[in-house]
Amino acid sequence: MTTEAETPRLTMSNIVKRFPGTVASDGAELSVRRGEVHCLLGENGAGKSTLMKILAGSYQPDEGEILLDGQRVVLNSPQAGLAAGIAVIYQELDLVPDLSVAQNLLLGHAPATGPIVRKQKRLELARAAITRVGGDFPVTATVRDLPIAAQQLTAIAKALTSDARVIVMDEPSATLGENDLLKVFEVIRSLVAEGRSIIYISHRMDEVMEIGDRATVLRDGRTVGVYDVARTGPEQLVAAMIGQERELVQSTERPRPEGEVLLEVERVRIPGVIDIAGIDVRAGEIVGLAGLGGAGRTTLLKSLFGDIKAARTVRLDGASLRVASPAAAVRAGLALVPESRKEQGLMLGLSVARNAAVTALGRPPWLLPRRIGKARTAPVLDDLGVRFASPDQPVGKLSGGNQQKVVLAKWITRGGVRVLLLDEPTRGLDVGAKADLYRQVRQLADDGVAVLLASSELNELTANADTIWVLHEGRNVAHFDPRTTPETTIAHTVITGVTP
Ligand SMILES: Nc1ncnc2c1ncn2[C@@H]1O[C@H](COP(=O)(O)OP(=O)(O)OP(=O)(O)O)[C@@H](O)[C@H]1O
Ligand SMILES: [Mg+2]
The missing domain is CATH 3.40.50.300 (P-loop containing nucleotide triphosphate hydrolases)
Structure with missing residues (x-):
C-alpha cells in the first residue's frame, strides 16, 4: 500500500x-x-x-x-x-x-x-x-x-x-x-x-x-x-x-379513545390529484396517514387547512367547516405543522420565546411583552427538550431539529387547538427528540385534541396512532387498527394499494 x-x-x-x-x-x-x-x-x-x-x-x-x-x-x-x-x-x-x-x-x-x-x-x-x-x-x-x-x-x-x-x-x-x-x-x-x-x-x-x-x-x-x-x-x-445516562421513553399503550367524532372528512377532492372520503377523527384520537411519496397526504392536510383549494365537505363538531384560508382554519381551531421547515412560519431573526409565543396571543410578536412571552413558553419548550442558549436567542441560530420543535411549541402554547394536523413532524429529529415529540402529541390527544398524523415512518405510526389510514395514488384505500394488524400487512397496502 x-x-x-x-x-x-x-x-x-x-x-x-x-x-x-x-x-x-x-x-x-x-x-x-x-x-x-x-x-x-x-x-x-x-x-x-x-x-x-x-x-x-x-x-x-x-x-x-x-x-x-x-x-x-x-x-x-x-x-x-x-x-x-x-x-x-x-x-x-x-x-x-x-x-x-x-x-x-x-x-x-x-x-x-x-x-x-x-x-x-x-x-x-x-x-x-x-x-x-x-x-x-x-x-x-x-x-x-x-x-x-x-x-x-x-x-x-x-x-x-x-x-x-x-x-x-x-x-x-x-x-x-x-x-x-x-x-x-x-x-x-x-x-x-x-x-x-x-x-x-x-x-x-x-x-x-x-x-x-x-x-x-x-x-x-x-x-x-x-x-x-x-x-x-x-x-x-x-x-x-x-450517552449512557439517558433512557429513551418507550411509547406506552393508550386506551382506545372513546370521544365523540370531532373531525369528519366526508370528502375532499381535487380532480386528478386527490379524492379522499370518509375519514373520521374522534376527540382524543390519533389517526395516522400512511402512504408513499405522492400518495396525497400533504395535499389532504393542506386542503383541510385552507392552504390549497379543494372541493371540501368537512365537519367540525357536526357543523360544516368552511376554511377559505389558513387564517380561517386557525380561527376554527386547526393547527398545521407542515413538512418543509421553510414553510413552518418561523421568524428566524426573532427570539425563540417570541416565535413560540407568537400564535398564542394573536398579536404581532414585536408587540408581545417579553416577560409574558417567556413565561408562557418556558414550560412547553422545556417539555419538548428544545436546546438553546437562552430564550432570547434568535430561532435561526438553533440547530435544525430544535427549530422543528419550536414549531410544535408554537401550537402547544397557543392552546385552543382542536384539530392538530402533523405532516412528517419527526423529520430531522433525533431519536430522543422523536420520543419527546410523540409524548407531547399524546398529551394533546389525551386533552381532547383530534390528531391527523402523516408520516413515512410506519413504525412511528404503529407505535403512536389509534387508527392508520393508507393513502394510495390520491385515495384512502384501507384503514387498520395498529394494535391488531401486523406492520407488514399495512406496509403491503402502502406499496400496492390493496389489502392482502
Ligand atoms: N450561528 C450560531 N449562533 C449561536 N449558536 C449557534 C449557531 N449555530 C449553531 N449554534 C448552536 O450550536 C449548537 C450546535 O448546533 P448544530 O446546528 O451544529 O447542531 P446539529 O448537530 O446540526 O443539530 P440538528 O440535528 O438539530 O441539525 C446548538 O446548540 C446551536 O444552537
Ligand atoms: Mg444540523
Missing part, C-alpha cells in the same frame, strides 16, 4: 467553536478516507452542522486544524472552501428561489464567451447535471415553484457542478421522499466509485446502515466514537449518540 492511499482525504482535529452561551464544537475530531461514505451522527444540537460549516469555510473555528490530502488548509471563506474542493449541501438549501434551476446550478461559473453567457450551453450542462441526480423536472423552472424534493435534487446537482473532493450532505432525507432518496443513494455510490468522499448526516439508522462505510458520533460538540458501520448495530450507534 502506498502512503498516499493511507493519507486520509480529510482530517479535522481539535475543532473548537464557541458561540455566546454555547460551545457548539468542543474539540471535535473527524477523519474521512477517499472513496468513503462517512456518516456524521449525533442528537439535535450535537454540533454536526457547525462542524460542516467550519469545513465549508462559512464559520471560522476558534481552535483546530484541517488537513486535506495531508496538506494543512485555512478555509477562511466559503470561496476558499469551494476552491479547496469542498461542496456542502446544507440542511436549509441555499438556492436562489427566484432564479431558474439552470441559473442556480451554474451561478458564478456559467459558460460564457467574454461577458456573454452561452445560454444554450448552460441549459445543456444543467440538464446533464439534473439527469445525473435522477431529476426529471425542467431546468428552466423557477426554483421557488418546484416541490421541495426537486429543490433538494437541484442543490445536490449544484454541488456536483463544482469538482469537489469532499461532498457534504446535511440531512437530505429530511426533505426527500423514499424514491428520491434512492436516486440520491445511487448518485452517492457513483461519486465514491470515482474516489470522492461523502460526509452524510442523518438521524435515520436504516439509511446509515445502507449507505455508510464508517460513522463518527458527536455528542455535545465532542467526538465520542468512530465506527465501522458493517460491524456495528444501530443500537450501538444510538447508545453512543444519547
Whole structure:
C-alpha cells in the first residue's frame, strides 16, 4: 500500500467553536478516507452542522486544524472552501428561489464567451447535471415553484457542478421522499466509485446502515466514537449518540379513545390529484396517514387547512367547516405543522420565546411583552427538550431539529387547538427528540385534541396512532387498527394499494 492511499482525504482535529452561551464544537475530531461514505451522527444540537460549516469555510473555528490530502488548509471563506474542493449541501438549501434551476446550478461559473453567457450551453450542462441526480423536472423552472424534493435534487446537482473532493450532505432525507432518496443513494455510490468522499448526516439508522462505510458520533460538540458501520448495530450507534445516562421513553399503550367524532372528512377532492372520503377523527384520537411519496397526504392536510383549494365537505363538531384560508382554519381551531421547515412560519431573526409565543396571543410578536412571552413558553419548550442558549436567542441560530420543535411549541402554547394536523413532524429529529415529540402529541390527544398524523415512518405510526389510514395514488384505500394488524400487512397496502 502506498502512503498516499493511507493519507486520509480529510482530517479535522481539535475543532473548537464557541458561540455566546454555547460551545457548539468542543474539540471535535473527524477523519474521512477517499472513496468513503462517512456518516456524521449525533442528537439535535450535537454540533454536526457547525462542524460542516467550519469545513465549508462559512464559520471560522476558534481552535483546530484541517488537513486535506495531508496538506494543512485555512478555509477562511466559503470561496476558499469551494476552491479547496469542498461542496456542502446544507440542511436549509441555499438556492436562489427566484432564479431558474439552470441559473442556480451554474451561478458564478456559467459558460460564457467574454461577458456573454452561452445560454444554450448552460441549459445543456444543467440538464446533464439534473439527469445525473435522477431529476426529471425542467431546468428552466423557477426554483421557488418546484416541490421541495426537486429543490433538494437541484442543490445536490449544484454541488456536483463544482469538482469537489469532499461532498457534504446535511440531512437530505429530511426533505426527500423514499424514491428520491434512492436516486440520491445511487448518485452517492457513483461519486465514491470515482474516489470522492461523502460526509452524510442523518438521524435515520436504516439509511446509515445502507449507505455508510464508517460513522463518527458527536455528542455535545465532542467526538465520542468512530465506527465501522458493517460491524456495528444501530443500537450501538444510538447508545453512543444519547450517552449512557439517558433512557429513551418507550411509547406506552393508550386506551382506545372513546370521544365523540370531532373531525369528519366526508370528502375532499381535487380532480386528478386527490379524492379522499370518509375519514373520521374522534376527540382524543390519533389517526395516522400512511402512504408513499405522492400518495396525497400533504395535499389532504393542506386542503383541510385552507392552504390549497379543494372541493371540501368537512365537519367540525357536526357543523360544516368552511376554511377559505389558513387564517380561517386557525380561527376554527386547526393547527398545521407542515413538512418543509421553510414553510413552518418561523421568524428566524426573532427570539425563540417570541416565535413560540407568537400564535398564542394573536398579536404581532414585536408587540408581545417579553416577560409574558417567556413565561408562557418556558414550560412547553422545556417539555419538548428544545436546546438553546437562552430564550432570547434568535430561532435561526438553533440547530435544525430544535427549530422543528419550536414549531410544535408554537401550537402547544397557543392552546385552543382542536384539530392538530402533523405532516412528517419527526423529520430531522433525533431519536430522543422523536420520543419527546410523540409524548407531547399524546398529551394533546389525551386533552381532547383530534390528531391527523402523516408520516413515512410506519413504525412511528404503529407505535403512536389509534387508527392508520393508507393513502394510495390520491385515495384512502384501507384503514387498520395498529394494535391488531401486523406492520407488514399495512406496509403491503402502502406499496400496492390493496389489502392482502
Ligand atoms: N450561528 C450560531 N449562533 C449561536 N449558536 C449557534 C449557531 N449555530 C449553531 N449554534 C448552536 O450550536 C449548537 C450546535 O448546533 P448544530 O446546528 O451544529 O447542531 P446539529 O448537530 O446540526 O443539530 P440538528 O440535528 O438539530 O441539525 C446548538 O446548540 C446551536 O444552537
Ligand atoms: Mg444540523
